[in-house]
Amino acid sequence: MINNISIKCLKSDKIESGACHGQFLINSLRSGQGITIGNQLRRVLLNDLGGMAITAIRIAGVSHEFSTIPGVREDILEILLNLKGVVLRSNTQSPQFGRLKIQGPIVVTADLIQLPSNLELVNPNHYLMTISTANVIEIEFKFEYGMGYKLASQTFLEEDENYLQLDTIFMPVQKVDFKIENVYDNANNITERLFLDIWTNGSISPNEALKSAAQVTIDLFSLLVEEKQTTKINKLKPEIQSISIEPYTNIAIEELQLSVRAYNCLKKAQINTVGDLLQYSPEKLQELKNFGRKSSIEVFSTLKNKLGIILK
Structure with missing residues (x-):
């Protein structure tokens, strides 16, 4: 069970030029938890400290x-x-x-x-x-x-x-490795133990780095259990889907205030109104001369942000 999890420092030493190495053992993990915890800690140690x-x-x-x-x-x-x-x-x-x-x-x-x-x-x-x-x-x-x-x-x-x-x-952690071993008890039940090796540049000890990474993870996931934004997101969906694109078809593309490159490409292709523009899919737009993926993303983002038109 998760309540039996324990962590122990197996090794802590200094290497050349002040660098440090530490090895930690996390016991009594359920099957599959080793790789989940090991991956999470490794990514946080290397990216978020x-x-x-x-x-x-x-x-x-x-x-x-x-x-x-x-x-x-x-x-x-x-x-x-x-x-x-x-x-x-x-x-x-x-x-x-x-x-x-x-x-x-x-x-x-x-x-x-x-x-x-x-x-x-x-x-x-x-x-x-x-x-x-x-x-x-x-x-x-x-x-x-x-x-x-x-x-x-x-x-x-x-x-x-x-x-x-x-x-x-800026990263104080230079390298992180982990390995997982299965442990079998007398009843042939399987638990896992996680060995975690951390190398730092010496500005922080491996033990301090591990504690900081655990705290970053706690802070991150504590935000996910808050449900304050859920109702607001659900209310927005039907309003966006109910917008009709009919009233906007005769709007000139000048009103979209696109970049010079995107605007010139559309005019050369005789696309003068929003109605003309809506006849094109992102793939067809990218086939226009000098009109790339970046310009296509710009056009469809502008339609969404300015007119509320969302196209697949």
């Missing part, structure tokens, strides 16, 4: 990522790549800033970055660059909290024009 990471840097005297810094062995792209490996532990989700000002010659590692008090380095010995001359290097770092990953091409904002953006990985 957040972390703090470097998202942008500003280097004195450098304006773009293809520059070089005099006296530094690595170019800017290599330095950006090295910075992606810096792992941070944080007790805040608000943006933070750090600074590095150092004179060479020296091998620069992550522990030389001056961090705010609410950030902590997980891998202080992580290599960043080598300064081979007596030059002074000054870098400002921007730290942000997020989930999943963020591509640099999506983060060029006007207020950040002096910053070089990084492809940022």
Whole structure:
């Protein structure tokens, strides 16, 4: 029975560079529950947990990522790549800033970055660059909290024009594996036990990650048991189905305010009114010259949103 379920930590250890591994055992699951729970936890662990990471840097005297810094062995792209490996532990989700000002010659590692008090380095010995001359290097770092990953091409904002953006990985969980074993009792009844292996980057322990994933799942499914929206959805259906399309057939397509591409394609095909348009299925529309799937979706969405006409 579900009341007999128990969870036990079988292993918890640190790997290289501060990374962590933990193995957990969930006992007394009914047949079929192992894969359900294992899949759910794995997806949440890999997708829905957040972390703090470097998202942008500003280097004195450098304006773009293809520059070089005099006296530094690595170019800017290599330095950006090295910075992606810096792992941070944080007790805040608000943006933070750090600074590095150092004179060479020296091998620069992550522990030389001056961090705010609410950030902590997980891998202080992580290599960043080598300064081979007596030059002074000054870098400002921007730290942000997020989930999943963020591509640099999506983060060029006007207020950040002096910053070089990084492809940022926020996910604290690096890998999750699980396996299921059947357990037979004296009466030959079958229960399952689930072995769950979690690897993190060290910013969160596997035990904390598992608890957070379980809480996210609880919060998500608790919303599904609320039935406040059910009656509203049921009331809307007959109203939409009762709309007649007859009064709208003589409306000019200009009234739909379509994009220039979709509008020009329709006019070239002698489609001048909504009535003309309703003679076409999505498949027939896509056969028009230069009229693709995106334009077809736009037209039928506009009919639904503006006129309440829903077509199969």
